[in-house]
Amino acid sequence: MPPKKDALERVSFPLMNDPELSGPVGADPEPSIDEARLRQQAIGVKLRQMFDEIVNEPVPQDFLDILRRADDKGSLGGQG
């Protein structure tokens, strides 16, 4: 006889016990774990903000100039 449907639904998934991976919807979440996860998420957001702020800066002209100069040098062939 196959297991009943609701028995299958009660199977617990080990991943759900991992505080890094499970969502905030656990039946009886430990507040400290949820709090720590929220704080780590906030750190992650700020970290990306910090990085993206620089990524979004306009690229200084120097950077484009060095590649243009490198190009000119390359076209001289075997000299240098």
Place this chain on the structure above:
Amino acid sequence: MVQRNNLDAASETAFKRDLVALIPHLRAFARTLCGDAAAADDLAQDAILKAWDARSSFQMGTNMKAWTFMILRNQFYSEKRRSWRQSQLDQEAAERTLVAADDPEAPVALDEMRLAMGMLPSEQREALILVGAGGFAYEEAADICGCAVGTVKSRVSRARRALHAILEQGAYDRDGSPAGEAMRSILSDAERLSGPR
């Protein structure tokens, strides 16, 4: 005209286009390694030139972002070995970041984050940036840093714990100048927290 490298003109154009597109990311990575914006731009420019010179050794179709980040990182550490002592906790970087953070225009939360990041040992800082902001998988970050995947994971995890502790304590004096004693205490806590377990 004979090319000095093995790339044909079309590949060279494609390579250059991709390299130009990576400039903003290389600048950001360099800034997190160096702290100082001018030194970071010098580092990024050196890395871009190195990447350009090495273009014939790049395998088209592989991850160019990871490849250029690795070049930049190697450049950073070869310069650092020449001029700085290798230290577990880079207090100089922390102090530079503190100065760099002294910008009234910048949002406070980001100032705090910059300062806290500057207090981390550089290998933790780079691991956290690559995985947490650079969009790299642990495996790619491990390739870039030349270490095992498990090492990257443990560095990221220690960096997160240390950052949390630093931010929790309040890493700077909100009225302006850093309080020397508080700073030293936070640094030593960060060192303890980020050390091997």
